[in-house]
Amino acid sequence: MLKELVWQSLSAVHDPEIRKPITDLEMIELRSVSSAGEVSAQLKLTVHGCPAAKSIERAVREAITKTAGVTSLELSVTVMTPDERNRLIQQIRPQRGMQFAPGTLTRIIAVSSGKGGVGKSSITASLALELSASGYRVGLIDADIFGFSIPLLMGLVDSDGRTVSPTRVGNMIMPPLANGVSTISIGMFLGDKAAQETAVSWRGPMLHRTLEQFLRDVYFGDLDYLLVDLPPGTGDIALSFGQLLPHAEVLVVTTPQTSAASVAVRSGLLAHQNGQTVIGVVENLSSMRLPDNSLIHPFGTGGGELVAQNLNSAFAKTSPEFAPVGLLTQIPFSEAYRRALDNKGLATFNSQADPAAVAIKQLASKIVARGRNLSNKQLPLQPR
Numbered sequence: 001m002l003k004e005l006v007w008q009s010l011s012a013v014h015d016p017e018i019r020k021p022i023t024d025l026e027m028i029e030l031r032s033v034s035s036a037g038e039v040s041a042q043l044k045l046t047v048h049g050c051p052a053a054k055s056i057e058r059a060v061r062e063a064i065t066k067t068a069g070v071t072s073l074e075l076s077v078t079v080m081t082p083d084e085r086n087r088l089i090q091q092i093r094p095q096r097g098m099q100f101a102p103g104t105l106t107r108i109i110a111v112s113s114g115k116g117g118v119g120k121s122s123i124t125a126s127l128a129l130e131l132s133a134s135g136y137r138v139g140l141i142d143a144d145i146f147g148f149s150i151p152l153l154m155g156l157v158d159s160d161g162r163t164v165s166p167t168r169v170g171n172m173i174m175p176p177l178a179n180g181v182s183t184i185s186i187g188m189f190l191g192d193k194a195a196q197e198t199a200v201s202w203r204g205p206m207l208h209r210t211l212e213q214f215l216r217d218v219y220f221g222d223l224d225y226l227l228v229d230l231p232p233g234t235g236d237i238a239l240s241f242g243q244l245l246p247h248a249e250v251l252v253v254t255t256p257q258t259s260a261a262s263v264a265v266r267s268g269l270l271a272h273q274n275g276q277t278v279i280g281v282v283e284n285l286s287s288m289r290l291p292d293n294s295l296i297h298p299f300g301t302g303g304g305e306l307v308a309q310n311l312n313s314a315f316a317k318t319s320p321e322f323a324p325v326g327l328l329t330q331i332p333f334s335e336a337y338r339r340a341l342d343n344k345g346l347a348t349f350n351s352q353a354d355p356a357a358v359a360i361k362q363l364a365s366k367i368v369a370r371g372r373n374l375s376n377k378q379l380p381l382q383p384r
Contacts, residue, residue, distance in 0.1 A: 002069045003033040009063040016052045017167060017174040017182075018092060019137070019221045025088055027080075028060065037071035039064055044080045046088065046169045051176070053077070089170045098215050100226055100245060106139075108248040109279075109367065110228040110241065112271065114263030116147065119284035120253045123331070123360070124229040125153040125346050130364040132180040136224040139175070141214050142185030143241060144231040145207055151187045153346055154178035163187050166218070173218045184218050186210060208240040215244060234270045242274025249279045251328070252311070254303045256286055261303035261310075268311045268325070272318075278325050279370060281307045282363060286330035289355065304330060328366050331359040 007030065011023045022028050022043075031040040043060055045053055057077055064073050080088065100106050111124040121144065132138045142150035151157050156164040156178050165188055167174040175184040220226065228248070231237050241248070250271040254264035268278045283304025287297050304327040315322040334356035340346050 002035075002037065002067075003030060005069065006030060006033060006039060006064055006067050009067045010060065013056070013059045013063050015046075016055060016177060018046075018219070020092065022056070022060070025091070026084065027056075037069050038074075039070055039072065040074045041076075043075060043077045044084065045077065046080055046085060047167060048079050050079075051164075051167060085170055089172060092221075093172060093219060098212075098244070099218075099220060100215060100223075102247045104247075106223045106226050108226045108228065108245055110230050110245075110248050110250045110271070110276070111253060112230045112238065112250055112267040113232045113253040114234075114265065114267050115260060116232040118232075118253050118255045118260060118264070119331070120232065121147075121149045121229050122153060122337075122341055122346070123251075123253055123282060123284060123363075124227055125150060126360045127364055127367075128154075128181045128183075128225075128227045129179055129346055130360050131225050131227075131368075134364065134368070136368075137222060138180065139182040139220040139223045139226045140178075140184070141211075141218075141226065141228045142183070142187070143211055143214070143228050143237050145186050145210060145237065146231060148185045148187040150183060150185045150229055153341065154181065154183050155346070156183060156185075156188070163190070165189075169219075171217060175218050175220065182220050182223075184214055207236045211237060211240050212244060230267075232267075234266055238267065238270055239274075242271065242276060246275040248276050250276050251280055251282055252278060252307060252325075253282045253284055254307050255284055256297060256300045256303035258300065258303065258306065260299075261306045264303075264307050265310045265314070268307070269314055272311075272315060277323070278311060278315075279323075280326055280328035280366070281311070282328055283330045285333050288333040298333075329359045329363045331356055331363075 007023060010028055011021045013022050014020060015022055015025060015027065018025060027044050029042045029044070031042060033039050041064065043057060045056070061073060061075060064070055100108055111120050113120040124140070128138050128140045140150060142148050151163045156176055164176045166176055166184065175182040176188070228241065230241060250268065252264050252268045254261045271278050281304050285299050287295050289295055308325050308327050311325045332355045334354050336354050337356040
């Protein structure tokens with residue numbers, strides 16, 4: 001009886017990277033449970049140097065010792081054998097292939113822009129954190145290979161400039177978690193700070209393979225949302241992304257300037273040509289509140305509305321039944337938001353009353369309200 005109670009307590013302990021119970025993953029073995037309440041157990045980590053080793057061990061000890069009837073615990077910690085690790089891989093990824101293929105229940109939201117410097121990456125990271133804080137399972141791919149900034153924005157860079165590295169389990173890559181968001185970036189594979197500051201100069205085929213590997217070899221598990229930070233413009237990555245994930249939804253980011261808006265339209269047009277759905281426009285740096293509480297518009301006005309209008313006009317010519325594109329939100333300049341970006345990542349931005357935070361929350365709510373399109377998708381239901 002006590003053994004069943006202990007096992008039930010352990011089933012509540014999840015591997016933080018795989019996000020499944022350690023009992024299902026065969027990571028824990030109860031060697032003996034005596035009538036006097038003495039428990040002997042063995043914890044099997046997936047790999048040497050597992051970054052979550054201490055937290056998993058702590059959770060296991062707490063789960064067992066707090067079980068009613070347990071008087072003592074002897075816990076040994078080892079690493080899985082190659083055969084055990086292969087069984088684990090086959091269990092969670094029985095078929096190695098492209099994740100999030102057409103038919104997936106995961107909503108794929110790509111954030112694009114026509115030019116750099118409009119805040120596309122910070123909006124992607126903020127949206128991922130907001131969705132995660134709302135209870136959704138979220139993954140984030142930094143597809144901006146040349147200008148990657150997601151590790152810094154998500155707080156995955158230490159004080160010495162080193163980026164947190166993913167864990168490799170066989171041929172799978174386990175993405176680091178940042179406030180519940182499974183995050184992957186090319187910056188995680190470049191090593192120390194000196195390597196981080198080296199320019200990535202790859203041609204199209206290499207870029208395509210990198211994005212393909214992120215979608216094939218990185219284990220995200222079951223997600224509600226996968227956010228993708230696309231590079232600015234309509235280059236190789238945007239084309240590869242359209243080829244690999246033609247069913248994705250796309251947000252177009254612009255600033256209020258007419259010059260930025262005219263360029264932003266092009267990224268929306270490319271998404272439409274790829275068969276993807278443009279779900280809306282986000283206008284960043286729309287306004288700024290001065291100390292005397294007056295409002296100014298340093299970058300002008302109307303850019304977001306202009307992008308939406310131009311996209312609607314263009315789509316109407318080729319797809320008469322298209323869903324109209326609207327301006328989803330306008331994000332004002334926020335000094336507190338800017339400090340968080342430059343400090344330890346957006347997770348340190350806790351001011352829910354800040355106008356930028358309110359706008360991000362509004363954006364997340366509108367995306368959630370849009371819901372999934374379940375047409376032609378197979379639901380994970382089985383007859384009994």
